[in-house]
Amino acid sequence: MNEVKKESKQGKIRAQSEAKIIEAAQEEFILQGYKGATVQSIADRAGLPKANILYYFKNKENIYHAVLEHTLDTWDKGIGDIDPDQGPKIAIEKFIASKVRMSFQHPSSSKIYAMEIIQGAQHLKEFARTYLRKWVREKAALFQHWIDNGEMVDVDPYKLIFLIWSTTQHYADFEIQVLTVMNRAEYEEEDQEQVTAFLTDIILRGCGLK
Amino acid sequence: MNEVKKESKQGKIRAQSEAKIIEAAQEEFILQGYKGATVQSIADRAGLPKANILYYFKNKENIYHAVLEHTLDTWDKGIGDIDPDQGPKIAIEKFIASKVRMSFQHPSSSKIYAMEIIQGAQHLKEFARTYLRKWVREKAALFQHWIDNGEMVDVDPYKLIFLIWSTTQHYADFEIQVLTVMNRAEYEEEDQEQVTAFLTDIILRGCGLK
DNA sequence: AAATATTTTAACCTTATAGTCAAGTTGCTA
DNA sequence: TAGCAACTTGACTATAAGGTTAAAATATTT
Numbered sequence: 488m489n490e491v492k493k494e495s496k497q498g499k500i501r502a503q504s505e506a507k508i509i510e511a512a513q514e515e516f517i518l519q520g521y522k523g524a525t526v527q528s529i530a531d532r533a534g535l536p537k538a539n540i541l542y543y544f545k546n547k548e549n550i551y552h553a554v555l556e557h558t559l560d561t562w563d564k565g566i567g568d569i570d571p572d573q574g575p576k577i578a579i580e581k582f583i584a585s586k587v588r589m590s591f592q593h594p595s596s597s598k599i600y601a602m603e604i605i606q607g608a609q610h611l612k613e614f615a616r617t618y619l620r621k622w623v624r625e626k627a628a629l630f631q632h633w634i635d636n637g638e639m640v641d642v643d644p645y646k647l648i649f650l651i652w653s654t655t656q657h658y659a660d661f662e663i664q665v666l667t668v669m670n671r672a673e674y675e676e677e678d679q680e681q682v683t684a685f686l687t688d689i690i691l692r693g694c695g696l697k
Numbered sequence: 698m699n700e701v702k703k704e705s706k707q708g709k710i711r712a713q714s715e716a717k718i719i720e721a722a723q724e725e726f727i728l729q730g731y732k733g734a735t736v737q738s739i740a741d742r743a744g745l746p747k748a749n750i751l752y753y754f755k756n757k758e759n760i761y762h763a764v765l766e767h768t769l770d771t772w773d774k775g776i777g778d779i780d781p782d783q784g785p786k787i788a789i790e791k792f793i794a795s796k797v798r799m800s801f802q803h804p805s806s807s808k809i810y811a812m813e814i815i816q817g818a819q820h821l822k823e824f825a826r827t828y829l830r831k832w833v834r835e836k837a838a839l840f841q842h843w844i845d846n847g848e849m850v851d852v853d854p855y856k857l858i859f860l861i862w863s864t865t866q867h868y869a870d871f872e873i874q875v876l877t878v879m880n881r882a883e884y885e886e887e888d889q890e891q892v893t894a895f896l897t898d899i900i901l902r903g904c905g906l907k
Numbered sequence: 908a909a910a911t912a913t914t915t916t917a918a919c920c921t922t923a924t925a926g927t928c929a930a931g932t933t934g935c936t937a
Numbered sequence: 938t939a940g941c942a943a944c945t946t947g948a949c950t951a952t953a954a955g956g957t958t959a960a961a962a963t964a965t966t967t
Contacts, residue, residue, distance in 0.1 A: 500934085500944070518817055520730030525924060536946050541926065543944095598815050601870070605808050607728060608873045615877040623878045640902070645879060646895045650864050653871070657863035660811070663818045667825040668833045669855060685856045692850070693903035710914070710964085735954060746916055751956065753914095 504543055507533045509557050512550045517598045521551060555603065555610055558596040565589040569626060575633040576696045579651070583686050586655035591679040597659035623648055640695035647694070654686055714753055717743045719767050722760045727808045731761060765813065765820055768806040775799040779836060785843040786906045789861070793896050796865035801889040807869035833858055850905030857904070864896055 511533035515524035526547055530537040544550045566585050569578045590597055603611050623645065630644035658665060658674075666673065691697045721743035725734035736757055740747040754760045776795050779788045800807055813821050833855065840854035868875060868884075876883065901907045 504944090517815065520732055520816070522730055523732030526926085527924075537925095538927090538946055538948095539944080542946090545926095547925070601815055602812060604874050605727065605812055605870050606730070608877070612877065615874055619874070620878050620880065642899055643891075643895055646892065647899070649867055649871075649875060650896070650899065653863040653867035654860050657859055660815050661859075661863070664814045664825055664829070665859060667818070667822065668830050670830065681853070682856065685853055686860070689852055689857070689860065689900075689903035692905065693899035695902065714914090736956085737954075747955095748916055748918095748957090749914075752916095755956095757955070 501543065504535070504539070505553070507535070508540055508543060508550065509553050513554050513557070513595050513599055516551065516554060517595060517602065520602075521547075526550075552610070554599060558599050559614065561593050561596045562589070562600070565593065569629060571629055571632075575630065575639045575694065576691060578629070579691060579694065579696070580687055583651055583655060583690065584683050586651060587658070587679060587683045587686065590655050590657075590659035591674060591682075594659035594662055597656050601656065601660045640693075642694060651686075651690065654690075655682075658682055711753065714745070714749070715763070717745070718750055718753060718760065719763050723764050723767070723805050723809055726761065726764060727805060727812065730812070731757075736760075762820070764809060768809050769824065771803050771806045772799070772810070775803065779839060781839055781842075785840065785849045785904065786901060788839070789901060789904065789906070790897055793861055793865060793900065794893050796861060797868070797889060797893045797896065800865050800867075800869035801884060801892075804869035804872055807866050811866065811870045850903075852904060861896075861900065864900075865892075868892055 508529065512524065512529045515529050515532060518524070519528065524547075526540055527537050529550065530540045533540065540550070544553065565588065567581060569582060571578075573581075600611075603609070608615060626648055627644035630639070630647060633639050634641050634644070658678075662674070688697070718739065722734065722739045725739050725742060728734070729738065734757075736750055737747050739760065740750045743750065750760070754763065775798065777791060779792060781788075783791075810821075813819070818825060836858055837854035840849070840857060843849050844851050844854070868888075872884070898907070
């Protein structure tokens with residue numbers, strides 16, 4: 488009973504500072520990598536003295552943990568669950584739309600996650616082994632059900648999920664390449680819609696749903 | 698005239714050592730990031746003393762450059778050019794097959810490249826602005842031609858190329874996630890074929906080519 | 908075989924950085 | 938408003954890592 492009260496009271500300044508630090512750290516970790524991001528550079532970006540950073544987080548490793556947690560939170564909140572009753576077409580449409588939205592609204596979270604996986608998922612092995620595996624298994628079963636029912640073409644559900652993940656995240660992780668290749672400075676409003684429309688169109692057709 | 702001779706003579710030991718170093722460095726850069734990979738760790742992995750590494754490469758930055766060059770070489774050699782006369786179906790099939798092959802045969806090159814792009818493409822901006830942009834533009838024009846000819850469904854060719862890139866590279870870059878989610882230890886022979894078949898199937902259908 | 912070029916390596920130096928500490932300041936509670 | 942807790946911050950320390958050097962060993966050429 489005390490704990491909650493205490494947390495909510497001490498939270499004022501703490502919560503604000505921690506949020507600032509996590510945001511700054513996220514950018515630094517992306518740009519410089521874990522080792523390359525210095526506590527000083529995080530402090531500079533957050534506009535706080537270094538010692539203050541280490542007052543809120545015991546050490547650099549803990550900052551990184553907080554950034555990863557923040558990333559998973561963002562992911563979790565952003566991906567609406569699939570409703571089995573709505574059928575494959577609506578399910579895939581919604582899934583694509585939410586993933587594209589996440590990529591355009593929270594590219595940094597996507598990048599941090601991608602780097603962590605590429606580098607061997609040292610900190611996310613457990614997450615993948617438990618939460619993610621279960622999530623994918625459930626969704627795959629749903630797709631398989633629709634396939635068995637003749638509601639969509641027979642494709643490997645796991646690979647379909649990977650396809651949707653990869654194509655949507657590409658616009659966040661490879662943002663710079665996409666923009667450079669297309670000779671554009673930054674994404675605009677309509678890009679998100681156009682990407683959603685394109686992916687929905689081609690994937691639905693690929694699944695025999697058009 | 699002397700230069701070539703000199704190079705070929707001095708190359709014996711040098712070429713071997715450099716190759717060993719580049720391979721070791723590639724793994725270290727992936728696992729630890731640029732700053733996190735130490736010259737010592739590269740030396741250990743290559744089985745050479747640190748000072749020897751710095752005899753062949755002036756400094757760490759140069760090692761990284763060599764790794765990136767090696768990556769671009771690999772990419773360049775591995776991607777067969779599209780023959781305009783063969784039509785969209787064969788073109789896409791071949792493109793997917795070669796990209797999947799690259800992902801399964803040279804995952805480390807894919808990972809290094811991905812990390813470099815995610816981190817802002819500091820060393821590859823020029824490559825993307827010139828070579829890559831031109832490459833994509835040419836291929837996109839080809840697809841557009843086929844679309845105008847009614848040989849395939851009207852989809853944005855740029856986005857189609859990004860889709861093929863992202864879905865194929867996913868199996869290299871996110872290898873660990875794919876394996877973990879599917880509760881597998883490592884890829885097997887048939888995985889490459891199955892992925893190729895799946896992607897070819899769904900993408901061709903998505904392009905109205907099935 | 909002598910002379911020259913290349914390669915190997917230990918020891919050393921310098922700098923950058925994670926983390927500590929202690930002294931001060933601000934904010935909250937009774 | 939007094940006292941306690943939370944916060945702020947400059948100065949300091951230890952260590953790890955990039956890079957240098959010089960001398961020895963090995964290859965290569967003539």
